[in-house]
Every structure is written in C-alpha cells, then in structure tokens.
Amino acid sequence: MTEFLLTLAILAGINVLLACGFNLILGYGGLVSVAQPVFYAIGAYSSALISMKLGVPVPLAMILGALIAAIASIGLSLPSLRVSGDYLVIASMGFQLGIVHIINNVEITGAASGLSGIVSAVESPSRSMIYAVILMCICAVTIFAIRWLVTGPYGRAITAMRNDEDVFASLGRDAVRIKVTLFAVGSGLAGLAGGLYAHYFLFLTPDQYGIFSSATLLTMVVVGGAATVRGPVLGAIFLTVLPEAIRFLDLPIAVMAPLQGALFTGLVILFLFVKPEGLFGGKAGGGLDAWQGRDTGGSGRKGVK
Amino acid sequence: MNRISASQISRRSILAAPLVLGMPYVIGRAEAQNEPLRFGVADPLTGPSAIFGLDQMQAVRWAVEDINAAGGVNGRKLEAIIVDHQAKPDVGIAVVTRLIQVDKVPAFITAFSNVVKAVAPIANREKALMLSVGANSPDIKNLGDYVYTTFPLADVDMRALGSWLYTKQNKRKAAVLYVNHETGTEGAKVFTAAFKAAGGEVVLNESYEEQRSDFTGLVLKVRAANPDIVHIHSVISDFTAIVAQMRQLGLNTQVTSFQTAFNPKMIQELGKGAEGIIVTAMAPSAEDNANVPKYLERWQAAHKREPIGLPYTQYFHDAPYIMAALFKHVLDQKQPVTGENMRKALLAIRSFDLPLTNRITFNDDHTVNAPTYFWQVKDGKFQVVGKL
Incomplete structure (x- = not known):
C-alpha cells in the first residue's frame, strides 16, 4: 500500500508542475492555449532520448529536456504575438496536433509503438520514496518561485498585460516579451514534468499527449482556481487522487465508466458556472474574475484574452 | 484507568503471554492457508x-x-x-x-x-x-x-499469411492499409516483409491516423493500385468502415486481416460485403480441439x-x-x-x-509457437480454409 501511495504522490507531484506551468500561461497570462501537453511530451521524449542515445546523466537530461521544451514554446508564443482569444486556441490546437503527429511518425521516438528502455532516474529498493522526496522538493521550489514571480513587480506587469494589452503597451511596456517569457517558463515546467515522468514510469507513447490531456490539465487549473498560486497545486492533487479514490469504491463498471469520463469534462463546466474562482481561488482574484480583469479593480477590458 | 502493578504479574501470566501474543500470527497463518x-x-x-x-x-x-x-x-x-x-x-x-x-x-x-x-x-x-x-x-x-x-506474436501469423497468400492463393500484388498505432504498424511491417519475401509485390503501403471515419481517399488509392489482395491491419471499427466503403465504391477485391477481424458483428454489419474476407487465428479450430x-x-x-x-x-x-x-x-x-x-x-x-488452446510451450525468448489457421467468411460464417 505504501508503494501505491508513493506512486500516486509522484503522479500528483508531476501534475502539480504541469498545472503550475499551465496556470502561468492561462491563469496569469490570460493566454488560452491547449498545447501544454505537447511541451510535456517534448520534455519527456527529449530527456529520455538524450539519456538513452547520448549517455547523458538523467538529472542533466531532465534539465536539457526542460530547456528544449522552453525553446520549442517559441513556436507557439510567436503566433500568439499576433493572435489571442479564440484564434490562439485554434493555433495552439494545430501546434499540438502537429507535434503529436510528428512524434507518432518519427522512428527515433518509437513512433506509434511508444518508447521503451528509458533509463531509470533512481536505482534503489527505496526508489519510489527517494523519487517522491525529490519531486516534493522540486514542487516546493517551483511553487515559491511562482509566488515570488507573480506577487512582485513583474507579476503586476503580467496582470496589467492580461487585463488590457493596449493600455499596457501605451505605457511603453513590452507585452511581447512578457508573453514569450510566460510561455517559455510554463512550457519549461511542463518539460521538466515530462522528464520526471519518463524516468520514473519508463515508457512513453504519443497517446498520452492528446486533446484529453489538455482537458485534464484545464480541469486541474479551473477547478483549483486559475490565476492563484495554490489553486492549480491543490487542483492537481485533488484530480490525481479523486479518480483513484473512485476506483477503490469498486463500483459496477456501468457506473464507473461514465463517472470517470464525466469527471474531467463535467467539472470544468460546473465550476465555470457555479464557482468560477475555483475550489481554492479565494473570494476574489482568481479564476474567471482574473480573466475578466476584476481582480485589480481597474478598467480592465471584459472578456478572456 | 486500570493499571497492572508489577506485583500482580504472576509467573503463569508471563508464561501465557507469548501464547496470547502469538495467537494472531497462528490465526493469520491458518487464514492465509x-x-x-x-x-x-x-x-x-x-x-x-x-x-x-x-x-x-x-x-x-x-x-x-x-x-x-x-x-x-x-x-x-x-x-x-x-x-x-x-x-x-x-x-x-x-x-x-x-x-x-x-x-x-x-x-x-x-x-x-x-x-x-x-x-x-x-x-x-x-x-x-x-x-x-x-x-x-x-x-x-x-x-x-x-x-x-x-x-x-504478430511475427507468427502475419509471416504465415504473407507466405500462404502467395503460395496457396496465388496472390501476386498486395495493398497494405494500417492504422498508425502499435498493433497496426508492427503487424503491417511483418506482413509486408513476408509477402515480399515470398515473391509478391506490395503495390500500396498506406497508414492512416486513429479516429478517422472517412476512408474514401485510401479506397481510391487502392483502386488505382489494382492489387489482387487488400490487407487491412487495423482496429475492428476501422476495418469494417474501410471494407464497407470499398464495397460502396464498387471495389470487390479480396480482403485479409488478423484476429481482431474475427468478429461475427463485422459479418452482420457488412452483410454480403463480408463474403470472402480471410482472417488469421492462432487458436485451434473445432477440428483440432x-x-x-x-x-x-x-x-x-x-x-x-x-x-x-x-x-x-x-x-x-x-x-x-x-x-x-x-x-x-x-x-x-x-x-x-x-x-x-x-x-x-x-x-x-x-x-x-x-x-x-492445446499444448503451449514457452520458448527461451518468452514467446510461444502455434500453428496459424486461416478462416474465410463463407455464407455469412467463418470457416477454416487453411492451416500453416
């Protein structure tokens, strides 16, 4: 049982990193992209292949995987300089489908058959315990770093850009730089999460990075509370543990299947209508309010950008 | 709160303690058995x-x-x-x-x-x-x-099918269609290699992405390639859709597949369009078991x-x-x-x-061997037509 709980904790930690990165882009930046799982994939495959093919030590391979994901994000952040809102969603969807298609057809990634034989990060009888502790430390550092970023002057600049890009630009501030940076940091975190996943679970397949993963991530951020530091963290933990808890109820398959399926899609809709600030968003400042510019009390332009 | 003082602990209770403490272990062992x-x-x-x-x-x-x-x-x-x-x-x-x-x-x-x-x-x-x-x-x-x-594994039945189609069924030109996932790519690869090794020519080798519903383009390519046989390595829903679209477009070329197409529902859905389809199976038929x-x-x-x-x-x-x-x-x-x-x-x-499944023996490479059976849809039912 301990081993099972540790595996669950590792998965939750990986999802925390993913959700925190996505929250920077979607929650704080107001940039509605669905391509976050692709950066997760880029980090996972890069890290796995660098360690397998070049013999690079796993921790270094993970860092390189995160950097490659951050650099690859320019492929999406550049179009976002010209488009926002619905158009960015479409651009990001195209980006995601394109990259997954490439992974699905390139031999070096194992193509549709998946990539196996990945080097394990830790070889020890206490492998899961060690991995869980390392992951918790990485998560803690990430959460504090994000908190520091968004509560400081740079965070206020991000909020101002999200609430009214035109006014922000008229003040002589560079929105382009902020967008590119947000995408790079958010995608880099996803890449790091990918590397951590690859070197623990030791198998990757393109199926894992489709549109369903985007929906799962969106649910974690929205249910937890977008544009807040703790919301996506707790949303990620909640939505990692909940499906496993449901499995332990041993419900009949006829009940279990629709319940699991509806969980991720239904919760987003429910929360946007009933509790737009998310479970842990607080009374003001998170979720839909933030996107609509109501958190600053300023004359933010209505509508999600 | 009741406490037991040292003076109250008798020699008998000290002797009994290990037995009492050991009971859960004994009961646990009995239950485990x-x-x-x-x-x-x-x-x-x-x-x-x-x-x-x-x-x-x-x-x-x-x-x-x-x-x-x-x-x-x-x-x-x-x-x-x-x-x-x-x-x-x-x-x-x-x-x-x-x-x-x-x-x-x-x-x-x-x-x-x-x-x-x-x-x-x-x-x-x-x-x-x-x-x-x-x-x-x-x-x-x-x-x-x-x-x-x-x-x-697929390298048993697909190798057998490629060879059997050339040598026993006199098929010379094959078109291979497969879904781009684990099963599709690997199975198609083995079939293609086996058919070529037997002397056949693969005139079309096309993959498609999962969750596709319209196969008209693929079917038109098959028609242009004019093969003797179309081998489809796919999931059952796609297999049925591809054959249905082939028949709708008037393409009645013989179709082959692997065990996933061994499905009575497929015959029901395709009706007469299923006639002649050949699938492989590696479990014995009624004649052999x-x-x-x-x-x-x-x-x-x-x-x-x-x-x-x-x-x-x-x-x-x-x-x-x-x-x-x-x-x-x-x-x-x-x-x-x-x-x-x-x-x-x-x-x-x-x-x-x-x-x-009769007698199976695990090989040193973690696999088992088995003969491949070829089943064909005849009069709306699967019937064994060959074994290799």
Missing part, C-alpha cells in the same frame, strides 16, 4: 476496446469457476481480480500498480500491446509475473525477465451468440489454467507465493496442456 489464490487480470472493460474485453473476461470467469468446481488448487480457491485498463497505457499503469501494490497479486494477465509495454517496467521492477494474453506486437518478447506471452464446440455451445446457452474475437477468448479462457498450474507448483515446492517463485515455476514447467 485458506485464503484464495489471487491473480490479477487487466483488460479493457470500458471504451472502444471493451467489445473484446468483456467477452474475454467472461472466458476468464468461466475458467476460474471450472477450476474451483474441480477442487481449486490444492484445495484452495482461485480468484481473479479483474480491473479495467480501457486499453490506455496511463490507466494501465494505475490499475496494474494497484494490483501489485495494494491487492498484492504475485502474477497478472493483460492484453493490448500499448498497455503491455507501458506496464512491463512495473512487472520487472516489482518482480510480478506478467502474462500477455492477446497482445501481438513483436516487441513484447524483449520487455524483460518478468514478461511472457501466452499468445503467438474437441472442447471448442462445447465452449461455443456454452456461449450460445449463456449469451445466444458466439464470442467476439473467438481466438482471443480461447487464450483468455486458458490463462487461469496456467496460473493454477503455477500456483500448484509453488505450493507443492512449499515456497512462498511470490512473483519470483511464480516465474521460476513457469520456467520449471514450460509446457502446459490447456483446454482450448
């Missing part, structure tokens, strides 16, 4: 692949019932803990982790190549014996010490139909018999029931005489 012998089964029970998984689980349940009705394993009941992996690797990792770490099964059976590959590192790391029953990617033989397949007709009667009596994917269900039906033999070997050797000892038992026994 009567506990069922549990193994795991992970298969898709929901989602698009559940059409196969549900019938495969029926076969497993019947086998476990029959084994227990015949006295179980050394007087102990056999129990299958069945979980749903939805044919998704990430779900497979979650449910297999639970099987090994929470339910503490020493061995489990599973299927679907993408899931088998995803959970293989867990089986190896946790030293739990995994029997792949129904996944046919040739890579499965290289997945590690604790991964064995009871099911012949006297239990198969009784097994089919059981299906008719319980569900008023044949099972979906008959050959797969035969292998699933027989997997609990392998588990029972492994448990028996371990118990007879008076060893603890662990994954390590189950694996040792498999290597010690090697050959198993099974009710629906």
